[in-house]
Amino acid sequence: MNMKDEFGKWKEKTCRKPTRDEDFTTVSGQPVDILYLPASQDAYAERLGFPGEYPYTRGIHPNMYRGRLWTMRLFSGFGSAEDTNKRYHFLLERGQTGLSVAFDFPTLYGRDSDDPLSEGEVGVCGVTIDTLHDMETLFDGIPLDKISTSMTINGPAAILLALYIAVGEKQGVSSDQLTGTIQNDILKEYIAQKSWIFPPGPSMRIITDTLAFCKDHVPKWNTISISGYHIREAGSTAAQELAFTLADGFAYVEAGIEAGLDVDDFAPRLSFFFNAHIDLFEEAAKYRAARRIWARRMKEKYKAKKPESLVLRFHTQTAGCSLTAQQPENNIIRTTIEALAGVLGGTQSLHTNSMDEALALPTAKAAKIALRTQQIIGHESGVTNSIDPLGGSYYVEALTDELEKQAEEYFRRIDELGGMIEAIEEGFPQKEIADAAYKYQKTLEEKRKIVVGVNQFSDPDEKIEIPVLKIDPKIERHQRQKLEKNRKTRDSGRASACLEGVRKAAQGKENLLPRILDAVKAYCTEGEIVNAMREVFGEYREKPII
Amino acid sequence: MKKIRILIAKPGLDGHDRGAKVVARALRDAGMEVIYTGLHQTPEMIVEAAIQEDVDAVGLSILSGAHMTLFPKVLHLLKGRGAENILLIGGGIIPEEDAAKLKAMGIGRLFGPGTNTSEIVKYIESYFKKGRKL
Numbered sequence: 032m033n034m035k036d037e038f039g040k041w042k043e044k045t046c047r048k049p050t051r052d053e054d055f056t057t058v059s060g061q062p063v064d065i066l067y068l069p070a071s072q073d074a075y076a077e078r079l080g081f082p083g084e085y086p087y088t089r090g091i092h093p094n095m096y097r098g099r100l101w102t103m104r105l106f107s108g109f110g111s112a113e114d115t116n117k118r119y120h121f122l123l124e125r126g127q128t129g130l131s132v133a134f135d136f137p138t139l140y141g142r143d144s145d146d147p148l149s150e151g152e153v154g155v156c157g158v159t160i161d162t163l164h165d166m167e168t169l170f171d172g173i174p175l176d177k178i179s180t181s182m183t184i185n186g187p188a189a190i191l192l193a194l195y196i197a198v199g200e201k202q203g204v205s206s207d208q209l210t211g212t213i214q215n216d217i218l219k220e221y222i223a224q225k226s227w228i229f230p231p232g233p234s235m236r237i238i239t240d241t242l243a244f245c246k247d248h249v250p251k252w253n254t255i256s257i258s259g260y261h262i263r264e265a266g267s268t269a270a271q272e273l274a275f276t277l278a279d280g281f282a283y284v285e286a287g288i289e290a291g292l293d294v295d296d297f298a299p300r301l302s303f304f305f306n307a308h309i310d311l312f313e314e315a316a317k318y319r320a321a322r323r324i325w326a327r328r329m330k331e332k333y334k335a336k337k338p339e340s341l342v343l344r345f346h347t348q349t350a351g352c353s354l355t356a357q358q359p360e361n362n363i364i365r366t367t368i369e370a371l372a373g374v375l376g377g378t379q380s381l382h383t384n385s386m387d388e389a390l391a392l393p394t395a396k397a398a399k400i401a402l403r404t405q406q407i408i409g410h411e412s413g414v415t416n417s418i419d420p421l422g423g424s425y426y427v428e429a430l431t432d433e434l435e436k437q438a439e440e441y442f443r444r445i446d447e448l449g450g451m452i453e454a455i456e457e458g459f460p461q462k463e464i465a466d467a468a469y470k471y472q473k474t475l476e477e478k479r480k481i482v483v484g485v486n487q488f489s490d491p492d493e494k495i496e497i498p499v500l501k502i503d504p505k506i507e508r509h510q511r512q513k514l515e516k517n518r519k520t521r522d523s524g525r526a527s528a529c530l531e532g533v534r535k536a537a538q539g540k541e542n543l544l545p546r547i548l549d550a551v552k553a554y555c556t557e558g559e560i561v562n563a564m565r566e567v568f569g570e571y572r573e574k575p576i577i
Numbered sequence: 578m579k580k581i582r583i584l585i586a587k588p589g590l591d592g593h594d595r596g597a598k599v600v601a602r603a604l605r606d607a608g609m610e611v612i613y614t615g616l617h618q619t620p621e622m623i624v625e626a627a628i629q630e631d632v633d634a635v636g637l638s639i640l641s642g643a644h645m646t647l648f649p650k651v652l653h654l655l656k657g658r659g660a661e662n663i664l665l666i667g668g669g670i671i672p673e674e675d676a677a678k679l680k681a682m683g684i685g686r687l688f689g690p691g692t693n694t695s696e697i698v699k700y701i702e703s704y705f706k707k708g709r710k711l
Contacts, residue, residue: 136590148619151646389670504645
């Protein structure tokens with residue numbers, strides 16, 4: 032029997048029957064066939080392999096969640112360092128296993144709380160950090176040798192890492208014991224999240240300085256968290272998220288090699304961060320494809336030899352952009368499906384969004400439910416019992432192959448443009464993403480895709496019945512007072528000398544990190560250190576693309 | 578009829594520009610002349626651009642929570658330049674309570690998450706058709 036012919040006949044017969052919709056596609060617009068069959072059993076070893084073995088499609092550990100569950104890590108930060116420290120203790124006491132810091136916009140852009148551009152934004156969408164005093168308060172009572180911390184920080188990542196090292200020293204924890212992650216992924220800032228400071232050239236130099244510094248002094252630290260999350264939130268499809276994220280990763284590997292580092296000395300500390308959107312199977316397939324592409328590229332093109340250089344470790348966050356302000360309780364269910372996609376796809380750590388995040392930053396109650404969602408999946412559902420439970424599903428394998436193919440096509444186009452940095456400077460990924468976002472918006476407005484409570488099943492008389500977190504506007508004034516006090520009480524001679532040291536290092540070729548570390552310990556502010564570098568490096572300006 | 582000219586602006590440090598870009602495109606597809614400022618604009622820069630470009634309306638997109646600082650500031654500067662006839666509207670993550678306060682100050686409609694772009698088009702068109710009444 033020829034399967035292909037039989038399938039054709041069956042399909043022709045079946046497809047004459049009426050369907051609910053004219054076309055069936057994933058949330059990314061990818062056409063979905065009515066049924067999937069095995070492509071071929073021959074290629075198993077080459078395309079899938081065993082978990083913990085090349086090409087790692089089925090997972091990076093041989094025993095995956097039977098060994099230990101993923102790290103449950105809720106991204107959180109708001110108001111002052113005191114406020115956020117309280118929330119961290121609240122979450123840790125309830126079984127969270129790692130921390131993840133959300134900074135406010137001034138901190139993300141390397142601006143102090145008393146900078147004119149910071150007006151109205153201090154502590155509003157994350158915690159505000161100006162000096163080592165704030166950082167000490169943020170981690171008060173949290174042992175840095177036991178808890179790993181992820182920090183979503185990019186332009187000023189080296190400064191926040193230095194602050195973390197300095198807090199560790201005060202706790203008696205040496206830098207080689209610290210575990211955690213700085214996002215430090217500037218390329219996706221230009222593409223999607225848009226919190227940049229310096230132009231690409233100097234930014235890449237700060238990153239390679241960080242890779243070299245961490246290799247010697249903070250060996251357990253994840254130096255770059257190469258992120259697709261924000262690319263997806265900006266409106267990309269799953270294939271675009273996959274392709275642009277991995278292309279950014281290739282650019283960092285190439286920069287490290289060009290800076291004279293051995294690929295096996297820094298690649299094991301690169302990690303990834305993906306979105307988990309609502310289309311469960313497409314997302315699980317995306318993670319599987321990502322692992323396979325990365326392993327192959329690292330081995331074949333960059334000649335990495337250590338297995339740790341080949342494995343793609345990743346954090347997952349459920350999709351903020353899938354949450355609705357309407358009927359917000361429904362977001363708990365959306366987040367559950369998305370978290371499941373991350374777990375079925377073999378994530379190493381996971382953030383689950385809270386139901387109220389289309390309205391404001393989460394309340395403690397909403398954050399607790401989000402944490403409980405992970406605990407229920409991990410401890411009750413049984414999906415962790417077997418590794419890569421979707422492996423071998425005709426549909427998921429076909430989706431994995433298709434996403435890989437589409438990513439490869441993007442790599443080819445990026446190569447034609449001269450590489451990822453050149454592609455970004457031309458606005459190529461930005462334009463692709465903006466097009467996808469607009470197309471998706473149209474499908475919603477034409478009701479070709481349904482979002483419950485928004486374009487169908489809406490409650491016209493709905494009143495929001497959940498509490499919403501409010502940030503005290505007094506925090507901004509209070510933070511400015513703290514800054515003023517810091518400038519008066521510190522050794523100002525030492526502070527100026529340290530800033531001069533940063534400036535000199537920026538002008539020359541010396542690694543910036545030791546100079547930045549000296550400066551934070553002398554209580555120089557984040558804004559002062561950034562300004563010292565900005566004088567040398569200049570500032571990035573984007574050409575707006577609609 | 579003269580085309581409606583509108584400036585879509587991203588004030589402050591907020592980098593979330595998906596909504597601003599989608600709205601800008603939708604307004605352009607609906608036949609309006611759209612100018613997009615790009616990111617990280619101060620209220621002064623936005624008002625200057627609005628006057629230079631001689632626009633009929635300004636749309637601010639704010640998802641950073643700084644709306645209670647930035648909307649009043651832009652409104653105040655517009656008035657200071659004698660440009661109070663320019664319609665000021667916006668969108669983003671703006672709690673209802675705050676939206677009501679901003680409306681009382683004389684700011685037009687604020688569109689939250691999940692809004693159809695056709696609703697924004699309709700609002701702007703009817704505002705200018707019925708002689709500039711909020």
